[in-house]
Amino acid sequence: MKKFNVLVVLIAVMIMLAGCASKPEQTETAAVEEAAPVETVASYTELEMPAGEAVLMDNFEEGNFWYAVADSWDQWGSHNLSLTAELSSSWGTDGGTSLECVYDIAGPATSMQASFCCDQPLETDWTGAKFVVMDINNVEKHDVQLNVAVQATDGWTWTQSADLVFPPGEHLGVFAIDSFAGLEAVKRMIINVTGENPGGTVLIDNYRVIY
Numbered sequence: 001m002k003k004f005n006v007l008v009v010l011i012a013v014m015i016m017l018a019g020c021a022s023k024p025e026q027t028e029t030a031a032v033e034e035a036a037p038v039e040t041v042a043s044y045t046e047l048e049m050p051a052g053e054a055v056l057m058d059n060f061e062e063g064n065f066w067y068a069v070a071d072s073w074d075q076w077g078s079h080n081l082s083l084t085a086e087l088s089s090s091w092g093t094d095g096g097t098s099l100e101c102v103y104d105i106a107g108p109a110t111s112m113q114a115s116f117c118c119d120q121p122l123e124t125d126w127t128g129a130k131f132v133v134m135d136i137n138n139v140e141k142h143d144v145q146l147n148v149a150v151q152a153t154d155g156w157t158w159t160q161s162a163d164l165v166f167p168p169g170e171h172l173g174v175f176a177i178d179s180f181a182g183l184e185a186v187k188r189m190i191i192n193v194t195g196e197n198p199g200g201t202v203l204i205d206n207y208r209v210i211y
């Protein structure tokens with residue numbers, strides 16, 4: 001009987017020790033899970049200004065040469081989700097004025113494209129251009145996905161960049177355009193908000209082309 005009692009006590013002590021040992025592990029696991037979302041937010045890496053000669057195309061200080069497509073392209077395809085493109089004095093990085101682009105809700109059954117255009121580029125010969133760079137202020141609480149496109153030559157050939165995703169806040173947008181067609185005769189500059197989103201506003205300033 002004594003041996004049996006000793007065995008029972010030993011087992012009880014082992015269970016207690018195991019219980020104690022497991023508690024710190026649980027606490028560490030919980031701490032890691034709570035920290036994870038913060039790491040996700042901080043994971044956005046700001047894009048770097050590319051080397052090369054920068055030519056300012058628009059700083060939105062000399063009037064508004066941009067417009068929202070809205071329903072004007074409906075005859076050629078699905079409805080464009082841009083609403084308005086107006087000057088805003090609420091924010092600017094080169095002077096106090098920027099372009100305020102307002103886009104409608106983009107659900108899965110929509111074109112998921114809101115286009116903001118300028119048909120009077122300051123320069124039309126972009127031969128050798130490598131990037132379009134602009135300052136972006138995403139004033140919404142959700143990410144905004146953007147690309148840039150140009151229509152070029154008398155055929156109005158459309159080429160667009162890869163999409164980039166910008167979290168809320170101010171960012172540098174750097175869009176590679178070195179493979180674009182017809183850069184010697186640019187007719188139209190276009191900023192597209194793409195992908196699904198709940199609609200909103202994005203501010204643009206200091207639109208430059210880098211050679």
Ligand SMILES: [Ca+2]
Pocket residue numbers: 059060061092093094095096097098205206
């Ligand atoms: Ca400006």
